[in-house]
Amino acid sequence: MEKLKKGYLFPEISIRHEAHLKKYPDAKVISLGIGDTTEPIPSIITSAMAEYAIALSTPEGYEGYGPEQGQKSLRKVISEKIYPNMGIKESEVFISDGAQCDIARLQMLFGSDVTIAVQDPTFPGYVDNGVIMGQTGKADESGKYAGIAYMRCAPENSFFPDLSSVPRTDVIFFCSPNNPTGHVASHAQLRELVDFARRNGSIIVFDSAYAWYVSEEEEGSNKKPRSIYEVPGAREVAIEISSFSKFAGFTGVRLGWAVVPDELRYADGSPVARDFDRVVCTCFNGASSVAQAGGLACLSSEQGRDAVRRVVDVYKQNARLLVDTFADLGKEVYGGAHSPYVWVRFPGRKSWDVFAEILDKTHVITVPGTGFGPGGEGFIRVSAFNSRDRVVEAAARLKKFLA
Amino acid sequence: MEKLKKGYLFPEISIRHEAHLKKYPDAKVISLGIGDTTEPIPSIITSAMAEYAIALSTPEGYEGYGPEQGQKSLRKVISEKIYPNMGIKESEVFISDGAQCDIARLQMLFGSDVTIAVQDPTFPGYVDNGVIMGQTGKADESGKYAGIAYMRCAPENSFFPDLSSVPRTDVIFFCSPNNPTGHVASHAQLRELVDFARRNGSIIVFDSAYAWYVSEEEEGSNKKPRSIYEVPGAREVAIEISSFSKFAGFTGVRLGWAVVPDELRYADGSPVARDFDRVVCTCFNGASSVAQAGGLACLSSEQGRDAVRRVVDVYKQNARLLVDTFADLGKEVYGGAHSPYVWVRFPGRKSWDVFAEILDKTHVITVPGTGFGPGGEGFIRVSAFNSRDRVVEAAARLKKFLA
Numbered sequence: 088m089e090k091l092k093k094g095y096l097f098p099e100i101s102i103r104h105e106a107h108l109k110k111y112p113d114a115k116v117i118s119l120g121i122g123d124t125t126e127p128i129p130s131i132i133t134s135a136m137a138e139y140a141i142a143l144s145t146p147e148g149y150e151g152y153g154p155e156q157g158q159k160s161l162r163k164v165i166s167e168k169i170y171p172n173m174g175i176k177e178s179e180v181f182i183s184d185g186a187q188c189d190i191a192r193l194q195m196l197f198g199s200d201v202t203i204a205v206q207d208p209t210f211p212g213y214v215d216n217g218v219i220m221g222q223t224g225k226a227d228e229s230g231k232y233a234g235i236a237y238m239r240c241a242p243e244n245s246f247f248p249d250l251s252s253v254p255r256t257d258v259i260f261f262c263s264p265n266n267p268t269g270h271v272a273s274h275a276q277l278r279e280l281v282d283f284a285r286r287n288g289s290i291i292v293f294d295s296a297y298a299w300y301v302s303e304e305e306e307g308s309n310k311k312p313r314s315i316y317e318v319p320g321a322r323e324v325a326i327e328i329s330s331f332s333k334f335a336g337f338t339g340v341r342l343g344w345a346v347v348p349d350e351l352r353y354a355d356g357s358p359v360a361r362d363f364d365r366v367v368c369t370c371f372n373g374a375s376s377v378a379q380a381g382g383l384a385c386l387s388s389e390q391g392r393d394a395v396r397r398v399v400d401v402y403k404q405n406a407r408l409l410v411d412t413f414a415d416l417g418k419e420v421y422g423g424a425h426s427p428y429v430w431v432r433f434p435g436r437k438s439w440d441v442f443a444e445i446l447d448k449t450h451v452i453t454v455p456g457t458g459f460g461p462g463g464e465g466f467i468r469v470s471a472f473n474s475r476d477r478v479v480e481a482a483a484r485l486k487k488f489l490a
Numbered sequence: 491m492e493k494l495k496k497g498y499l500f501p502e503i504s505i506r507h508e509a510h511l512k513k514y515p516d517a518k519v520i521s522l523g524i525g526d527t528t529e530p531i532p533s534i535i536t537s538a539m540a541e542y543a544i545a546l547s548t549p550e551g552y553e554g555y556g557p558e559q560g561q562k563s564l565r566k567v568i569s570e571k572i573y574p575n576m577g578i579k580e581s582e583v584f585i586s587d588g589a590q591c592d593i594a595r596l597q598m599l600f601g602s603d604v605t606i607a608v609q610d611p612t613f614p615g616y617v618d619n620g621v622i623m624g625q626t627g628k629a630d631e632s633g634k635y636a637g638i639a640y641m642r643c644a645p646e647n648s649f650f651p652d653l654s655s656v657p658r659t660d661v662i663f664f665c666s667p668n669n670p671t672g673h674v675a676s677h678a679q680l681r682e683l684v685d686f687a688r689r690n691g692s693i694i695v696f697d698s699a700y701a702w703y704v705s706e707e708e709e710g711s712n713k714k715p716r717s718i719y720e721v722p723g724a725r726e727v728a729i730e731i732s733s734f735s736k737f738a739g740f741t742g743v744r745l746g747w748a749v750v751p752d753e754l755r756y757a758d759g760s761p762v763a764r765d766f767d768r769v770v771c772t773c774f775n776g777a778s779s780v781a782q783a784g785g786l787a788c789l790s791s792e793q794g795r796d797a798v799r800r801v802v803d804v805y806k807q808n809a810r811l812l813v814d815t816f817a818d819l820g821k822e823v824y825g826g827a828h829s830p831y832v833w834v835r836f837p838g839r840k841s842w843d844v845f846a847e848i849l850d851k852t853h854v855i856t857v858p859g860t861g862f863g864p865g866g867e868g869f870i871r872v873s874a875f876n877s878r879d880r881v882v883e884a885a886a887r888l889k890k891f892l893a
Contacts, residue, residue, distance in 0.1 A: 098771060123554040130547040136780060137540035143743070144533040151526040151741040151875075184587060184744075184778070191773030195594070195622060199602065215772045219598060338554040339779035340546070341587075368501060369618045370594030375587070375778040376742035377539060472554075 090218050090225055090232070096211055096458035097121050107446055117481040119409070119470045120452035122266065122427065124336040126401055126474075128381075129394030132335065135384030136377050143376075150376055155368045157182020157344070158379050164386045165344055169298075169329070173316040175346055179360065181367055182382075184374045185343040186296050186330040187212050193292060193326065193345070194220045196359075196366045201257040204236035206248070208267055208459030208466070210294065213260040229461040239462050242421060242432070246270035250279060255287040262294040263312075264301060267459045267468035268430045269406075269422015271301055271311045277318045284324040288354060291315065291325040296343075299334035299399050301425045311425060322348040326359070331378075333427065335385045335395045342378040402427045405478040406471035412482040413469075416489045427471040430456075434465060441467050449484035493621050493628055493635070499614055499861035500524050510849055520884045522812075522873045523855035525669065525830065527739040529804055529877075531784075532797030535738065538787030539780050546779075553779055558771045560585020560747070561782050567789045568747055572701075572732070576719040578749055582763065584770055585785075587777045588746040589699050589733040590615050596695060596729065596748070597623045599762075599769045604660040607639035609651070611670055611862030611869070613697065616663040632864040642865050645824060645835070649673035653682060658690040665697040666715075667704060670862045670871035671833045672809075672825015674704055674714045680721045687727040691757060694718065694728040699746075702737035702802050704828045714828060725751040729762070734781075736830065738788045738798045745781040805830045808874035808881040815885040816872075819892045830874040833859075837868060844870050852887035 100120050107116065142148025156162070162180040169175075183189045190212045197203075199221035205213050214235060217223055224233025231237055236256050238248035246268050261280060263272040272280070284291045293315035301313045312318065315325045330343035347360040385391045406423035413420035419432035433441045438455035445453055445467070454470070456463025471478065503523050510519065545551025559565070565583040572578075586592045593615045600606075602624035608616050617638060620626055627636025634640055639659050641651035649671050664683060666675040675683070687694045696718035704716045715721065718728045733746035750763040788794045809826035816823035822835035836844045841858035848856055848870070857873070859866025874881065 121555070125552070125554060127548055127552045128546045130544075133543045133545075133547040136543035136546075140536045140539035140543060140780070140784070141533075142536075143531045143539075143739075144536040145530055149528070149530045149739070151528065151739070152524070153742050185775050187775050188773065191598070195598065198624065212772065219769065219772060221601065336546075336552070336554070339556050339776070341775065341778040366622065369615065369622060370591065372588050372590050372744065373742070375744045375781050377543070377780045378778050381543070 090223065096454070100452065100454065103443075103446070104452060107450070111450065114450040116450045116452060117473065117477045117484075118452040119473060119478070119481055120454050122333065122470050122472055124333065124338050124472055126336060126398045128336040128340075129391070129398065131388070131391050131394055132381045132384045136340075136381040139380035140377050153373050153376050153379070155371060155373045156364065157374060158376075158383070160387075161379050161383045164383060168386045168392070170314060170316055170346070173314060174322065175316060175348070179346050179348050181345045181347065181363065182374050182379060183343045183345060183371070184341040184378075185332060186294060186328045188371075189328045189343060189345045190292075191216050192366050192370060193328070193363070194222075195370060196363055197222075197258055202234065202236070204238055204253060204256040204259045205460070206240045206261060206265060207237035207462035208240065208456060209260065209262055210266045211459060213292075214460075230457065231461055237460065237462065240265065240268060240270065241462060242419065246421070247272060247276045247279075250283045253283075256289055258290050258292060259284060260292045260294065262296070264297040264422075264426040266297065266426075267428050267454065267456065267463065267466075269424070269426035269428040271425035274312055274318065277312055277315060277321075281315070281318045281321050281324060285320055289324065290351065290359070291321075293325050293327045295327055295329045296333055297426055298329060299395070300403060300427055302403075316346070316348075323350045323352075326351065331382055331385065334399050335382070336398060337378065337381070340378045340381060342374055342382045401475065402471045405473065405475060408478055408482055409469050409471060412485055413489075416486065418489065423471070429469040429471065431467050431469060432465055433467065436465060438464055438467055445485070445488065449481070449488045451481045451484055493626065499857070503855065503857065506846075506849070507855060510853070514853065517853040519853045519855060520876065520880045520887075521855040522876060522881070522884055523857050525736065525873050525875055527736065527741050527875055529739060529801045531739040531743075532794070532801065534791070534794050534797055535784045535787045539743075539784040542783035543780050556776050556779050556782070558774060558776045559767065560776060561779075561786070563790075564782050564786050567786060571789045571795070573717060573719055573749070576717060577725065578719060578751070582749050582751050584748045584750065584766065585777050585782060586746045586748060586774070587744040587781075588735060589697060589731045591774075592731045592746060592748045593695075594619050595769050595773060596731070596766070597625075598773060599766055600625075600661055605637065605639070607641055607656060607659040607662045608863070609643045609664060609668060610640035610865035611643065611859060612663065612665055613669045614862060616695075617863075633860065634864055640863060640865065643668065643671060643673065644865060645822065649824070650675060650679045650682075653686045656686075659692060661693050661695060662687060663695045663697065665699070667700040667825075667829040669700065669829075670831050670857065670859065670866065670869075672827070672829035672831040674828035677715055677721065680715055680718060680724075684718070684721045684724050684727060688723055692727065693754065693762070694724075696728050696730045698730055698732045699736055700829055701732060702798070703806060703830055705806075719749070719751075726753045726755075729754065734785055734788065737802050738785070739801060740781065740784070743781045743784060745777055745785045804878065805874045808876065808878060811881055811885055812872050812874060815888055816892075819889065821892065826874070832872040832874065833869055834872060835869050839868060841867055841870055848888070848891065852884070852891045854884045854887055
């Protein structure tokens with residue numbers, strides 16, 4: 088525990104937010120910081136949760152413990168609607184209370200003796216859980232932990248690492264569309280990654296929490312993958328984790344899933360799924376049944392899926408507005424097209440300084456790039472998760488600040 | 491992972507249940523096995539969850555991520571209503587998705603280098619999570635893992651270990667009312683335990699998931715404690731974990747809490763709560779907001795608390811019926827008075843054999859005592875969690891079988 092750097096990123100931003108409010112008590116602070124959804128959940132979903140909850144007070148509708156792996160009906164609809172034609176079986180889907188919790192359970196499964204690789208920058212949860220499990224040495228001055236392979240992802244390499252220079256590790260965490268850069272890996276890139284893992288006998292943990300933000304506009308070979316299982320051979324090397332948080336607004340409701348294919352085996356041939364099932368049954372008792380009722384309503388009808396698509400579109404339009412704002416000002420800006428996150432470069436600057444200056448001058452909260460790894464230095468992440476009005480207002484303030 | 495014994499207890503019972511149904515397709519099986527609630531949740535609670543869910547589809551009512559440690563209002567009402575006059579502060583209460591998940595997070599916090607002691611028999615989650623974390627050696631033939639101190643709790647020692655023969659460990663897991671024996675520790679016993687931990691610099695993890703089953707009939711010095719914090723000095727050595735599952739019927743809804751007092755410190759003087767907070771923020775994203783709305787409705791009014799007390803009384807009456815059934819037949823029977831569990835001795839018999847014979851002859855599912863540790867050999871646990879009708883029917887069948 089002592090090795091963990093001071094303050095998890097978002098609590099640290101909260102502290103700075105509070106200090107800012109003390110300094111400027113009347114400031115109308117707009118948060119484009121933490122990736123927290125703000126749009127209401129479509130009523131087709133909330134009605135289903137309400138109905139399920141009310142039924143719990145009747146003898147016919149009451150249910151106690153569900154299967155630790157989740158309701159059969161929900162596992163089935165995920166296998167069919169999220170993974171059409173990818174050969175994912177209902178039994179390979181494990182329902183959870185969110186991707187972050189699944190990362191912790193996977194790290195518990197992997198234990199302290201594995202080596203891991205992560206994109207740099209990336210969501211800090213993979214590394215932080217690895218540090219807690221004792222997989223790493225101490226952090227150096229840049230924030231890199233000894234023993235972790237950091238795969239630099241920057242504009243210079245199209246946000247995809249040069250795998251020939253990446254050492255073999257037991258596990259590779261890979262997030263696409265990436266948090267924070269907003270970059271979505273192409274089919275060719277994911278194929279390269281899968282081949283790399285197959286050659287090395289590595290397990291890929293593919294985080295597709297933002298898959299619903301991948302635009303369907305580009306067709307054919309340009310169409311970006313929403314799942315690692317669109318790539319041939321992935322079933323033998325990849326676990327996929329995902330979540331209802333960012334497409335259905337379930338950040339507070341808590342619901343996600345992990346896919347562990349039958350073909351994924353340890354070196355001795357034994358199935359990884361058997362051990363993951365054991366971890367799920369021992370360390371977890373299943374996601375809330377009420378949340379699962381909501382998830383089922385979200386995915387099981389065209390009406391439900393359309394309703395959440397409309398919510399995702401709100402955030403995507405926000406993201407476009409933010410991209411345009413920075414682009415108009417001549418900034419190097421990435422992401423936002425297949426992601427709710429916009430990644431902006433401030434060459435030669437420290438990202439915490441840029442964060443502080445933007446907050447001080449515009450009362451807009453962003454996230455300093457270094458919060459996602461040393462490769463985030465010189466960048467800030469701007470989140471599209473807020474109401475249209477506030478994003479418009481924030482864009483206006485940023486324009487003034489950057490002009 | 492390989493060290494874990496085959497099959498978590500309840501999945502193993504499920505498998506035997508299914509095999510039984512194949513053998514006797516028409517059997518009316520009654521489960522007095524897994525401790526799963528069966529009574530509907532009082533409508534004051536489900537209405538609150540439904541209202542909260544519906545509000546999530548409105549701009550005013552929508553909420554995203556809550557604090558990882560739980561809603562302030564729920565933490566407050568727990569500190570006031572569950573721990574009256576015990577000096578527990580709102581900030582010391584961490585809301586969770588259930589006690590089993592908190593055990594996993596605590597074991598993650600403790601890491602692989604600690605030594606642990608458990609009651610024998612006891613809920614298997616403490617040991618299983620310790621094995622996953624790598625705290626133990628291999629299991630011997632009786633099922634005891636090397637490196638764990640098993641504190642025998644049997645009728646012969648009033649279900650409380652002789653602490654003078656228990657080695658010092660870093661952590662002591664202690665469940666009261668105990669699952670499976672149904673024994674509730676007295677004030678004097680808990681005082682002894684707290685003093686032992688203080689002398690040894692050990693941390694007690696006190697599991698009070700069944701605290702609502704402690705009868706209030708015995709007054710004065712005979713009144714049994716519902717919390718470890720009723721004992722002076724406990725704040726400096728004890729974490730308490732608990733759950734809405736067994737008193738509010740939240741086994742599927744998922745809601746619990748852990749109390750980590752400020753005074754609990756490591757040997758170097760640093761607070762345990764700081765590290766636990768870090769684990770909660772890194773490995774968990776908070777309990778479902780809908781479940782939290784239900785928990786608040788359950789505890790915040792006299793009406794809510796009375797409603798769940800009535801549900802607990804249903805199970806307690808079931809338990810009394812089961813105790814009387816076994817007692818009438820001259821069996822040695824324990825528990826049931828302050829607990830939904832009845833613990834019955836079958837001298838000289840293997841508990842899995844008794845389980846199998848009862849299932850075969852009466853179509854009643856119980857739990858073999860050895861599922862809770864080697865000290866459970868010769869016993870079965872009978873759960874009072876079922877409808878009155880089914881418990882009456884099961885009691886009649888058991889009477890016939892045992893006569």
